[in-house]
Amino acid sequence: MSKSIYILGDLNCNVLNTGDPACQALLNFCSTFNLAQLITQPTRITESSATLLDVILVSNKELIIESNVVPISISDHDLVYATLKLKKERQKPVYVNTRSFRQYNPNSFSQDMSYAPWSVINVFDDIDDKLNAFNLILNNILDLHAPIKRVKVRGRQNPFITEKIRCLMKTRDHWRKLARQTNDTLAWAAYRNFKKEVRREIRLAEQKHVMEQIMSNSNNKRSIWKTIRSCIPKQTTRQKSYNRDEKIIANEFNTYFMTLGQITSEQINSLAAQSNYDLTQPAVPTQEYPDDEQFFFKPMRRNRECYSLNANE
Secondary structure, eight states: OOSOOEEEEEOSOOTTOTTSHHHHHHHHHHHHTTOEEOOOSOSEEOSSOEEOOEEEEESOGGGEEEEEEEOOSSSSSOEEEEEEOOOOOOOOOOEEEEEOOTTOOHHHHHHHHHHSOGGGGGGOOSHHHHHHHHHHHHHHHHHHHSOEEEEEOOOOOOTTOOHHHHHHHHHHHHHHHHHHHHOOHHHHHHHHHHHHHHHHHHHHHHHHHHHHHHHHTTTOHHHHHHHHHHTSOOOOOOOOOOOSOHHHHHHHHHHHHHHHHHHHHHHHHHHHHHHTOOTTSOSSOOOOOOGGGSOOOOOOOOOSOOOOOOTTO
16 A cells, blocks of 8 residues: 555554563464554553553654654543654744734714815715725725734733643652552552642633623623633634535435444454453443542533623524
């Protein structure tokens, strides 16, 4: 094939345990499709185990400059990465044209609008010519009082991440690093406590920021809805287009999903038989989490005034 293959993810298979049938099945898969597994260090380290579950499979190792594992605190799995020999395309800056109201004076603007030669519009008979004349006069006055400027769009930092939260993040990462190096029980406990504290502080800071934005703009529905939309995941507006007949596409989807289970089951049984793997054994041992680390729905109390908003806002 002319295109390179890259497979990344948590395959729930400890690659360090080469005697495990699941590991043998993965190695046979790599050998069959001429894939190389890049990660060699454990990606999930606990007090009692160190396993390599997250892999990067590639078809062409010549394109790989380096690969490694990066400790992170947002998950019990570390981050795996690979650097490729690709020409980096420089991202072009984004510019927008906007009017600058820094020197805007409403009295001066109103005066110039009143002195403008609006009577010129009546000279034209065609409605399009009248509109062009109106736009020309209006834009000339606007350019004088609020000139158009080309502004570079810059990314904004998270508004509710405070210095206190950043310090907690640094402390959390420090204890994680120390726990991984020493495997000390107290260090692991300290890391888990700071991890919970960071999550709690971020949730509280975000709630406080949203409430402040809503309360400070109680008379501005546009600002309130802007704040609400910032809390809602964005949906893609790109419409997919299909050039084929809709009935043919529907039948192909139907055929695919009708046979998906059977084909998958046959492939799994075939791969297990080749690797002498017992499918009756659970692939991943079950793990119990304490109540304070589990998610539960909580009742929400009405403790503030509700604003009456139009349905079409």
